[in-house]
Amino acid sequence: MEEKKEMKLKVDKQIWKEMIHYLKDFKKDFLILCGFMVSLAALDVVFPLISKFAIDNYVKAKDLNGLPVVGVLYTALSVLLATVVFLFIRHAGKIEMNMLYKMRKDSFEKLQKLSFSYYDKNAVGWMIARTTSDAAKISETVAWGVVDLVWGLTMMLGVSVVMLIVNWKLALVTLLTLPFLAVISVFFEKKMLVSYRNVRKINSKITGLFNDGIVGAKTTKTLVRESLNIGEFKDVTQDMKKVSVRAATLSAGYLPLTLFISAVGTVLTLYFGSNFLMDGAITYGTLVLFITYARQFFDPIMELARIYTEMISAQAAAERVMGLLQEKEEIVDLVEKSPHEDKPIEGRVTFEHVDFWYKEGEYILKDFNLDVKAGETIALVGETGSGKSTIVNLACRFYEPTGGRILIDGEDYREKTQHWLHSNIGYVLQAPHLFSGTIKDNIRYGKLDATDEEIMEAARVVHAHDFIMKLEKGYDTEVGEGGGMLSTGEKQLVSFARAIIAKPSLFFLDEATSSIDTESEAKIQKAIEVVLHKRTSFIVAHRLSTIRNADRILVIEDGEILEQGTHEELLRQEGHYYELYTSQFMEEAGMDLLQAKRSVS
Structure with missing residues (x-):
C-alpha cells in the first residue's frame, strides 16, 4: 500500500477548508442549523437574566406578587427551548446522514474511475476503511461539531457581553483563566494528532486483515495458516489497543485539566463576587447571575475542548478521505464524445x-510494434512476466503507453472516449468474477438492455445453457458472493456468455481456460471458434493446444516479439515455440497416460 504523505502535526486549516468546500452542497442546511444554535445560545443567556431580575425585584424585596409572571415567562421560554433542541437534533442528524451518503457515493464513484495502477498500489482494506469508518468519523464530527461550535461560541460571546455590561471588573475575574486554557490546548495538540493518526492507520490494517481473512479463507485452510493468521491479527489488534489507549489517555488528561481550570474560574468568581457583594458593589441577583454565567461560560469551553480533540481525531480521517477524492485519474478522456462514436469498430x-x-x-x-488486422486472432505465449498481459491491458486501455501510440482503426485511442472502446470489448479473465445475484443478472451485465431470449442465446453459444437448465431455478439461480455457488468451469462459462452478449468487435481472453477442467475447456474451445469468427481477438494462453487455430502466434520474451507465425510455421522453425509446445505436449501426454493407468487399476 502506498502511504500518504503525512501533514503537519496540528489542526490543519487547509484540510478543513478543503472539506468545507467539498461539503458546500450542505451550505443551506448548515446555515439553518446555525440559526437553531444561535437561538439556543440566546435562550441560555436569557434564563439567568430572568433569575437575576426575579431575585433583585421580588425575592430580596419579599414581594411574591410578580413571581407568577416570571413563572409563565420561564415556562414559555422552556417550551421554546425544547422545540429548538428537537429541531436542531433532527436537522443535525439529517446533515450527518446526507454527508455520509455523499462521501461514500463520491468515494465509490472515484474508485470506479481510477485506473488499474491505483489498485496495484493500494490494499483493498485501505480503500474499504476510507469509505466506511473514516467517512463516518468525518460526517459525525462535522455535523455535530458545528452544533457545539456555533452554540459554544455564541454562548461565550453572549455571556461575556452581558457580564461586561453588568460589572466589567467581575467579568475580567471570571475570564482570567482563558489564557491558561489556550496554553493547555497548544500543549496537547501535537500529541493527540499523532495518536489519532496512528489509530486510523492501524484501523486500515485491521480492515485489510479482515478482508484477506475472508477472501482467502479457503487458501488459509489448505495451507494450515489459521494459527499464523490469528497471530498476525493479534499483533495488529494489540498495537491498536496500545495506540487507542494512548489517544484516550491524552483526551482523558486534556478534558479534566480543562474542567479543573473551569472550576478555578468559578471559584474566583464566587470569591471576588462575594467581596463585591459585601462592599455593596453588586446585588444578590448579580452574584447569582455571575456564578451561573461562570458555570455556563465554562460549559461551552468544555464542549469546545471536546470538539478540538474530535477534530484532531477526525483530521487523520479527513486527510485520507480527501486524499482519495482528490486522487488524480491517470487515464482521462480528452474529448467528451468520440467522433462517429456510434460507428462500430472494425477491429x-x-x-x-x-x-x-x-x-x-x-x-x-x-x-514495441505490432499491427493486427481486423478480424485477426492473435495468440500471445511466453514465460510469466514476459509482458503478455501488459499488451492486452494496453490494448484495452486499462493502462496507457508511457511512450508511442496505440491506434484503433487507424486513430489514436486517446483521442476517443474510454466508453467508446470498452463498450466494444469482450474480456474473459483466468479467474472470473461474478456479482451477487442470479445467473441471468450476471450475463445481462454485458448488455443491460438484453432480453431473456438474448441471454439464453449467449449461453447456448458458449454451451452454458444445458448446465444452467439443470439447476433447480435455471437462469434465476443465485450465484452467491463472487460466484461461490458455481464451479470454476461454470463461472467461466457464465462470464464467457456475459462477454459475448453485446457482440463486441474486440475480444480478449487472458488465460481463460487455464484453471478449468478438460470438459469445460472443450466447451469453451468450441465457443471460442464461433465467437472469434471475424472478430479481432487477443488470446493469452498457457495451454498451447488451445491456440492452434490462431491466425498468428506471438512468442513474447522480455517485452519483445521473439517469434511469430501460425502454429505450423512456428513448429517448422523448431525454435522457442517448438520447445514450449513439445515440452508441454509430452507433459500432458504423460499425465493422460498416468490417469489411464489409475483408471485401469
Missing part, C-alpha cells in the same frame, strides 16, 4: 513504438 489494432513501465525506468515494453 484493426496497431502498436506504434510503444514503451510502457509500471515503475519509471523499468521497461516492460520498449519500442
Whole structure:
C-alpha cells in the first residue's frame, strides 16, 4: 500500500477548508442549523437574566406578587427551548446522514474511475476503511461539531457581553483563566494528532486483515495458516489497543485539566463576587447571575475542548478521505464524445513504438510494434512476466503507453472516449468474477438492455445453457458472493456468455481456460471458434493446444516479439515455440497416460 504523505502535526486549516468546500452542497442546511444554535445560545443567556431580575425585584424585596409572571415567562421560554433542541437534533442528524451518503457515493464513484495502477498500489482494506469508518468519523464530527461550535461560541460571546455590561471588573475575574486554557490546548495538540493518526492507520490494517481473512479463507485452510493468521491479527489488534489507549489517555488528561481550570474560574468568581457583594458593589441577583454565567461560560469551553480533540481525531480521517477524492485519474478522456462514436469498430489494432513501465525506468515494453488486422486472432505465449498481459491491458486501455501510440482503426485511442472502446470489448479473465445475484443478472451485465431470449442465446453459444437448465431455478439461480455457488468451469462459462452478449468487435481472453477442467475447456474451445469468427481477438494462453487455430502466434520474451507465425510455421522453425509446445505436449501426454493407468487399476 502506498502511504500518504503525512501533514503537519496540528489542526490543519487547509484540510478543513478543503472539506468545507467539498461539503458546500450542505451550505443551506448548515446555515439553518446555525440559526437553531444561535437561538439556543440566546435562550441560555436569557434564563439567568430572568433569575437575576426575579431575585433583585421580588425575592430580596419579599414581594411574591410578580413571581407568577416570571413563572409563565420561564415556562414559555422552556417550551421554546425544547422545540429548538428537537429541531436542531433532527436537522443535525439529517446533515450527518446526507454527508455520509455523499462521501461514500463520491468515494465509490472515484474508485470506479481510477485506473488499474491505483489498485496495484493500494490494499483493498485501505480503500474499504476510507469509505466506511473514516467517512463516518468525518460526517459525525462535522455535523455535530458545528452544533457545539456555533452554540459554544455564541454562548461565550453572549455571556461575556452581558457580564461586561453588568460589572466589567467581575467579568475580567471570571475570564482570567482563558489564557491558561489556550496554553493547555497548544500543549496537547501535537500529541493527540499523532495518536489519532496512528489509530486510523492501524484501523486500515485491521480492515485489510479482515478482508484477506475472508477472501482467502479457503487458501488459509489448505495451507494450515489459521494459527499464523490469528497471530498476525493479534499483533495488529494489540498495537491498536496500545495506540487507542494512548489517544484516550491524552483526551482523558486534556478534558479534566480543562474542567479543573473551569472550576478555578468559578471559584474566583464566587470569591471576588462575594467581596463585591459585601462592599455593596453588586446585588444578590448579580452574584447569582455571575456564578451561573461562570458555570455556563465554562460549559461551552468544555464542549469546545471536546470538539478540538474530535477534530484532531477526525483530521487523520479527513486527510485520507480527501486524499482519495482528490486522487488524480491517470487515464482521462480528452474529448467528451468520440467522433462517429456510434460507428462500430472494425477491429484493426496497431502498436506504434510503444514503451510502457509500471515503475519509471523499468521497461516492460520498449519500442514495441505490432499491427493486427481486423478480424485477426492473435495468440500471445511466453514465460510469466514476459509482458503478455501488459499488451492486452494496453490494448484495452486499462493502462496507457508511457511512450508511442496505440491506434484503433487507424486513430489514436486517446483521442476517443474510454466508453467508446470498452463498450466494444469482450474480456474473459483466468479467474472470473461474478456479482451477487442470479445467473441471468450476471450475463445481462454485458448488455443491460438484453432480453431473456438474448441471454439464453449467449449461453447456448458458449454451451452454458444445458448446465444452467439443470439447476433447480435455471437462469434465476443465485450465484452467491463472487460466484461461490458455481464451479470454476461454470463461472467461466457464465462470464464467457456475459462477454459475448453485446457482440463486441474486440475480444480478449487472458488465460481463460487455464484453471478449468478438460470438459469445460472443450466447451469453451468450441465457443471460442464461433465467437472469434471475424472478430479481432487477443488470446493469452498457457495451454498451447488451445491456440492452434490462431491466425498468428506471438512468442513474447522480455517485452519483445521473439517469434511469430501460425502454429505450423512456428513448429517448422523448431525454435522457442517448438520447445514450449513439445515440452508441454509430452507433459500432458504423460499425465493422460498416468490417469489411464489409475483408471485401469
